[in-house]
Amino acid sequence: MSMLTGDDTISAIATAIGEGGIGIIRISGSKAMAIAGKLFISKSGKTVDSLLSHQVMYGHIIDPASGETVDEAILLSMRAPRSYTCEDVVEIHCHGGPVPLKRILDLTLVQGARLAEPGEFTKRAFLNGRLDLAQAEAVIDIIRSKTDASLKVAVGNLSGQLSEQVRALRHAVLRMIAQLEAAIDFPEEDIEEAAAADVAQLIAEAKSRLTTLLATAQTGRILREGLATVIIGKPNVGKSSLLNALLREKRAIVTDIPGTTRDIIEEYVNIGGIPLKIIDTAGIRDTADVVEKIGVERAKALVEQADLILLLLDSSAPLSPEDRAVLELLPGKQAIVLINKSDLPARLETEEVEKYTGGRLVLKISVAREEGLAALEQAIVDMVYGGQVSPGEAAFVNNVRHSAALRAALERLNDAEATIEAGMPSDCIVVDLREAWEKLGAVTGDTVGEDIIDQIFTQFCIGK
Structure with a gap:
């Protein structure tokens, strides 16, 4: 450059x-x-x-x-x-x-x-x-890291883990283009059909690598931005107590300071390396009851903002209309149902609860005795990583711009595959492959416009 x-x-x-x-x-x-x-x-x-x-x-x-x-x-x-x-x-x-x-x-x-x-x-x-460009964006991710896990992802991207994989994919696509163009240039050799068949196999391999990379995008985004989490439940079910347990001193709490890289203050709780961004922390602390004092509509608004819902029920009381109102907010959302006060005599029928949970994880806990909190932590970690390797062991896509570019590249590879299956000429396949090559280049900055570059760097601090 x-x-x-x-x-x-x-x-x-x-x-x-x-x-x-x-x-x-x-x-x-x-x-x-x-x-x-x-x-x-x-x-x-x-x-x-x-x-x-x-x-x-x-x-x-x-x-x-x-x-x-x-x-x-x-x-x-x-x-x-x-x-x-x-x-x-x-x-x-x-x-x-x-x-x-x-x-x-x-x-x-x-x-x-x-x-x-x-x-x-x-x-x-x-x-x-x-x-x-991907490495440059990793610089701001390092500055904004909220846990050791998010720091490892950012440092890995700064060292070029993601860029190396993207460049390898671009090189593979470029080889496909060269192979097809060689067949176009020598029609008398009658190799165009064979070249298309070879390229079809190479496209399948590239798609597999790209799909594997994109599978890290959700986890990467959460590690970068935090898992937006809301705690909801009926009055006196233990929401404030759960929040206080999550915020206990041995947890790391990270606060972004206004005037450096961000304009707002947000509170994050480190759960096994996952930064939980607690939504409406002040509101949950100020009232023991989201449903009664703020209302079901407010609870709905909180749920809409959330990546994860922690829904508390009271083991010592039968399912109430308030409980049902909150349980009805779960469809389409990622949630863990927590049956609190499990140290008291049980009056809640779990079979009735399961009618609403749709197979979601249900954990019995006692916040007062700190029972079941380790299981909750592990459940959150398992949910976020989804069986993937941990940060530091592989490249993670942790940026919305990167994931959008990679998905667009995958779509162009799908188009190229369809073009081959339709028996269309090699120059049509090349058009799709060149677009895939350009979309991949947007991640590293090789094929990105000046306006995008300017937009990215305006997010940085002055002095970095």
């Missing part, structure tokens, strides 16, 4: 907003060393220009206009192409307060840098060929 056009040098704060031990200002571009040289005075007397790539110097940031010392700092030099952006990059590591960071950033802008756009450092890494 060609290098960036233009000669802009960009600068931004690369660390999170707020107070911290260390803050970093990142500068990238042909003027990065010169700009840093105007601001940084080494304690040893060395100049920034004298630094070799990946060396550091200790010193101070000075305002050239006033001679004022702004902060104590360490300067790190990374010469092109051995840097994140493949350009000259300088990082200024100073104290992590908002005032010194902003002062130093402003000084870099005064000296000729411009403020980086969201994701522009990673965009330059992509445009300069250091990362493909």
Whole structure:
């Protein structure tokens, strides 16, 4: 991929907003060393220009206009192409307060840098060929990872696990195209029919590989975005107690901080590596009763948003009209039915419950005694992975854009297969195969439009 056009040098704060031990200002571009040289005075007397790539110097940031010392700092030099952006990059590591960071950033802008756009450092890494588009998107997935499992998927994609499989598929499709075009170019050899038969076999193999990859998409999406989960049930059935049990201290809770990469705060509970995104957490905590105080319509709205419903019933009481109203929300949804208070004398008839559950998993638990919670956790893990290998062992499709492109490629392969079965000319088969090849290229960025690229990188933080 060609290098960036233009000669802009960009600068931004690369660390999170707020107070911290260390803050970093990142500068990238042909003027990065010169700009840093105007601001940084080494304690040893060395100049920034004298630094070799990946060396550091200790010193101070000075305002050239006033001679004022702004902060104590360490300067790190990374010469092109051995840097994140493949350009000259300088990082200024100073104290992590908002005032010194902003002062130093402003000084870099005064000296000729411009403020980086969201994701522009990673965009330059992509445009300069250091990362493909799938790897670049994995960077933001790493930043937003909610559990170790989601981190492993993102790191695997950054290392090229997904890209390697997609490139192998593109290469296979390209070989099919070459084989058919060779048959078209030499009609006197009468090999066109044989070539089509060979390609039909190759298409079947490519479809199988693509189907296997797409089978990871649902799990990958959940690991990336979280399993949207709602807890519903009648009054006093134990919803708040279950939520508190899930949120106990040994669980990891991850909160996205506003102003970094996202605009909203969401609460996630780590269940065996699966990030459960609890829907309407505040509402469930504030009321012990979704059905009575919010109403069945509100419960319906929550259910519509959910990937998973945890429906609580009371083992110590017969099935009530409220229970039936909630059970009737289950059709078409993924749900686990939890019969709580199993430590008390049972008055609930499970046979009646099973009339509504449609074969869904029913677990007996006691939230008060923390019985059955391990089984619930395992059930959620099994439901999400569906028998697939765990993250780190294979490539996972965890991005809606990627899964859409892969599904479109599979459709084009199906079209090519149908074209062969209909006995149509090889050039018609080639048209379908080229479209499949292009759809696969959209994943890695080889055949994607500039508007899509811009849209992807605007989701990043400034400074990444």
